[in-house]
Amino acid sequence: xxxxxxxxxxxxxxxxxxxxxxxxxxxxxxxxxxxxxxxxxxxxxxxxxxxxxxxxxxxxxxxxxxxxxxxxxxxxxxxxxxxxxxxxxxxxxxxxxxxxxxxxxxxxxxxxxxxxxxxxxxxxxxxxxxxxxxxxxxxxxxxxxxxxxxxxxxxxxxxxxxxxxxxxxxxxxxxxxxxxxxxxxxxxxxxxxxxxxxxxxxxxxxxxxxxxxxxxx
Amino acid sequence: xxxxxxxxxxxxxxxxxxxxxxxxxxxxxxxxxxxxxxxxxxxxxxxxxxxxxxxxxxxxxxxxxxxxxxxxxxxxxxxxxxxxxxxxxxxxxxxxxxxxxxxxxxxxxxxxxxxxxxxxxxxxxxxxxxxxxxxxxxxxxxxxxxxxxxxxxxxxxxxxxxxxxxxxxxxxxxxxxxxxxxxxxxxxxxxxxxxxxxxxxxxxxxxxxxxxxxxxx
Numbered sequence: 001x002x003x004x005x006x007x008x009x010x011x012x013x014x015x016x017x018x019x020x021x022x023x024x025x026x027x028x029x030x031x032x033x034x035x036x037x038x039x040x041x042x043x044x045x046x047x048x049x050x051x052x053x054x055x056x057x058x059x060x061x062x063x064x065x066x067x068x069x070x071x072x073x074x075x076x077x078x079x080x081x082x083x084x085x086x087x088x089x090x091x092x093x094x095x096x097x098x099x100x101x102x103x104x105x106x107x108x109x110x111x112x113x114x115x116x117x118x119x120x121x122x123x124x125x126x127x128x129x130x131x132x133x134x135x136x137x138x139x140x141x142x143x144x145x146x147x148x149x150x151x152x153x154x155x156x157x158x159x160x161x162x163x164x165x166x167x168x169x170x171x172x173x174x175x176x177x178x179x180x181x182x183x184x185x186x187x188x189x190x191x192x193x194x195x196x197x198x199x200x201x202x203x204x205x206x207x208x209x210x211x212x213x214x215x216x217x
Numbered sequence: 218x219x220x221x222x223x224x225x226x227x228x229x230x231x232x233x234x235x236x237x238x239x240x241x242x243x244x245x246x247x248x249x250x251x252x253x254x255x256x257x258x259x260x261x262x263x264x265x266x267x268x269x270x271x272x273x274x275x276x277x278x279x280x281x282x283x284x285x286x287x288x289x290x291x292x293x294x295x296x297x298x299x300x301x302x303x304x305x306x307x308x309x310x311x312x313x314x315x316x317x318x319x320x321x322x323x324x325x326x327x328x329x330x331x332x333x334x335x336x337x338x339x340x341x342x343x344x345x346x347x348x349x350x351x352x353x354x355x356x357x358x359x360x361x362x363x364x365x366x367x368x369x370x371x372x373x374x375x376x377x378x379x380x381x382x383x384x385x386x387x388x389x390x391x392x393x394x395x396x397x398x399x400x401x402x403x404x405x406x407x408x409x410x411x412x413x414x415x416x417x418x419x420x421x422x423x424x425x426x427x428x429x430x431x432x433x434x
Contacts (some may be wrong), residue, residue: 019274020267023377028245032375033278034369050237057236060424061250062370067422073431081434108429118423127273143363143384147405150367151250153279158249160240167282167360178434182231188364205284206335207277210270213326214290217298217395 019210032154037201039162040096042193047102049075051159052192059155064144067120070112071148072184074105084177089189090168100164100191101142105174107151107184108145110137138185145187162200164191249371254418256329256379257313257409264319266292269409276372281361284337287329288365289401291322300336301394306406307385317381317408322391323369324401325362327354355402362404373409379417381408 022029052075060069065180076085076097085103086094097103113130116123130137156163166189174186195201239246247253269292277286292316293302302320303311314320330347333340347354373380383406391403412418 010426015272017267019263019271020265020376022271022275022375023248024245024375029375032258032371033275033390036278037291038280045313048237049431049433050234050250051233052431054236056427056430058239058246058250062367063380063382065247069424071430075431075433077433089221105347115425118426120422122406122419140384143404145279146360146363147367147370150279151371152367152371153359154249154368154371158239158241158246159237161326163280165280167357187360204335207286208332208336213277214266214269214293216266216292 014191022057032157034203036157036162037195037204039164039191039193039195039200040202041196041200042100042162042191043130043196044163045101045194047161051161052102052104053153055155055159055161057147058158059151059207062117062148062151063079064148065140066116066123066126068140069119069148070108070110070118070141070145070146071187072109072154074107074178074184075101075153084176085189086171088170088177089166093166093168096164096166096191097189101193102154102191104190104192105186106145106149106188106190107179108141108188110141110183110185112141113137142185142187145185146175149188153190156190162195163191166191231290235385249374249389253379254412254415255373256381256408256410256412257419258413258417259317259379259381260407260413262318262411264410268378269319269321269373272369272372272378276365276368277405279365279368281365282335282357283340283343285329285333285357285361286336286365287327287358287362288314288369288404290325291368291395291401292364293320293322293323302391302406303426305387305390305394306383310383310385310406313381313383314406318410319408321407322395322403323362323405323407324396324403325358327351327358327400327402329358330354351432359402361406362402367407368415370407373407378409379412382406383408 032201086097113127169189171186303314330344333344386406388403
């Protein structure tokens with residue numbers, strides 16, 4: 001799993017060290033990351049809303065900037081909604097959305113500040129500042145929203161689901177189609193369900209080793 | 218934990234349903250999300266590199282766009298490096314970096330395409346396209362890098378560590394200070410360690426209920 005080490009000549013600390021043991025079991029590590037693969041072909045089994053709620057109820061506790069928790073979820077279920085969404089995806093992704101048991105558009109709420117009285121009473125003085133600074137709101141919602149997408153993918157797997165995230169889409173098109181009324185901004189499109197019995201995923205790809213991604217100063 | 222429901226009048230599906238059971242134990246859910254709090258004051262215990270490697274070795278398997286896996290880690294350990302980093306943080310965050318046992322700058326590698334032959338041999342034809350399109354590289358590295366930051370926070374907790382993420386920093390300043398030679402872009406600054414015995418975290422804040430963040434179409 002290692003690759004050539006690049007540009008690490010200025011290291012003062014060893015990085016080819018042994019990994020410490022995890023505080024979770026091998027089974028949980030497999031479920032969340034090690035054995036979980038991006039799924040491209042799903043079985044027909046329906047995905048109940050309760051499983052998505054279980055994932056959300058878990059990951060909503062993950063940290064975000066100033067307790068803003070801006071992640072929002074659009075569950076795309078009806079044939080009409082699937083077709084409207086597919087029109088904004090790259091061609092290779094369209095049939096995946098039309099056939100997946102559930103597709104979720106993960107989005108960031110740029111009006112997150114309206115909830116600060118609930119989420120962060122100590123910071124409610126920021127509401128007016130945010131109200132007058134849409135650019136900062138978009139940037140913060142996108143940054144924390146994407147971090148929450150990472151939590152969400154782990155959380156959906158913790159709820160026993162498999163995911164097929166898709167980056168190839170026209171974000172502005174989706175936002176106009178579905179979020180014109182509420183200011184949400186699409187971050188990622190995820191198909192969700194159980195894997196098809198065969199051909200659901202690529203063979204495991206390689207990853208960079210720790211020594212290739214970490215520097216110490 | 219619920220708040221007023223906003224703008225859900227067009228829902229065709231119930232969202233106040235019961236959550237399904239998770240596939241992980243309550244203990245794991247507590248470790249990763251439910252009981253884990255953002256830590257603002259840390260004990261002096263050193264954080265070994267091996268614990269960070271364990272977290273990375275776990276979360277590097279999480280999905281990213283086109284298998285690009287652009288997350289990179291700068292471990293800030295020496296007093297000199299801490300001072301250089303603190304200079305680019307908002308005033309309230311400086312002492313946290315100067316006193317934390319370890320600070321990590323999570324960054325996105327905008328030259329991720331140089332590794333595609335290793336990471337995604339089927340997509341190696343994209344190397345030249347990416348080489349000529351720095352804007353797309355920055356956007357993709359940032360999007361997938363932030364999703365990986367979400368995985369990383371869960372992974373550090375899975376490695377028995379606690380985190381204190383900080384959003385208040387001058388990203389361009391950090392990039393010039395530490396990443397002028399390699400094109401990394403800072404995404405988030407995280408203090409890492411074990412919580413101080415007292416006063417390490419705020420009381421648990423509230424979160425929006427599932428019905429407030431999910432719409433179905």
